[in-house]
Amino acid sequence: MAKDDTIKGKSVGAVQNGLRILRYVSELGTPTGVNQIARATGVSASSSFNILGTLVQEGLITFDDDTKTYSPGLGLLGLAAPLLTTNPVELVTPEIEELSRKHSSLICLWNITADERIVLSNRASSSKTVRVDMNLGARLPAYVGAVGRCYAAFQNPPEKVLRQTFDKLHWQAAPPFEDYLADVETARKCGFAFDFGNLFTGLEITASVVTDAMSRPRYGLSGISIAGQQSRAQIEGLASDIKRSADWIGANLFGSSHVYR
Structure with missing residues (x-):
């Protein structure tokens, strides 16, 4: 960014x-x-x-x-x-704070675990009077929401396996599997994904994933706002910035392909 x-x-x-x-x-x-x-x-x-x-x-x-x-x-x-003894999550705090300030959204950094869960490790919220917040340590399945669509795009499981995983996910307003699959394909091409009220009713989410040098997803990075607070153009602008930030974090934490800033 x-x-x-x-x-x-x-x-x-x-x-x-x-x-x-x-x-x-x-x-x-x-x-x-x-x-x-x-x-x-x-x-x-x-x-x-x-x-x-x-x-x-x-x-x-x-x-x-x-x-x-x-x-x-x-x-x-x-x-x-x-920096060698500093928690990597703390190193990216200025980045997510800047994203939150610029886009007036809750920005969340999710640690992707070996058992395919995402755990909220860091967050930054905007100064809006009415805003979204989430507790640190919150856990979700790795394949759910906007982060989940991006994660699925990188993992690229066979469609049958993805369908079985999808059927076990819990959403407040589950999308049809065909829509979810189309979103995964879009995320594979553009590097980010959206969730409009599926994971949590009334919330709009955009996300990307931070990968290491082996292109393995290590963190999810998401922006969350209350539905209707931002225009579609603003949400798409947030998605682009989240993708750039995810690339930058991956380059600096894991040595993935560097993005000059």
Whole structure:
């Protein structure tokens, strides 16, 4: 989710290029030369050379003089050290708070468990006088609701197996299986899904999932509002931002394909 509209100050191009190069070298994991780095990041070769030199001086990147290649440096561990003992759920709190503020919705982060349940691990609510809230620790089947449609899209079970799972789910207003299946297919294509009053009557939900480097769903990210509070265009805007945030969280927590911001 772009934050240019919420953070004061002008973006500094040199800093952005430096971070882009640092991320690329860190994620690549193998030594690489300046020309490849320039091509991959879109930063000119001359600028890449100068930025790499600065990063080498700071210990964030190492340079092999024999092969003329660059690799991640131990200095990165020093930067990351304060985060290594932090609960990953806490690290994404600013992200979900910003989503909630921007879209005036309850934003929920759901941990996906090995027994295919989702557990509410973190949440941020808007400042609206009348708003939705949920208790931390709330548990739901992984295949239910908007998160469930996305989860089903990633798991991709045979239709017969999905039908058997669907028949065991509890909804306040269950959709027809054919509609649910169509929603799963849509989620597979666009990366997000909706639930309009099926899971909880009177609530509109949009969601995406956070995946790891192996494309396994690890968290669900959902936005919830009272029916009628937001237009369809606003709900679709929330869905797009939730998808971008889910991709960004996956990249930073699990090293999945990075989304530059």
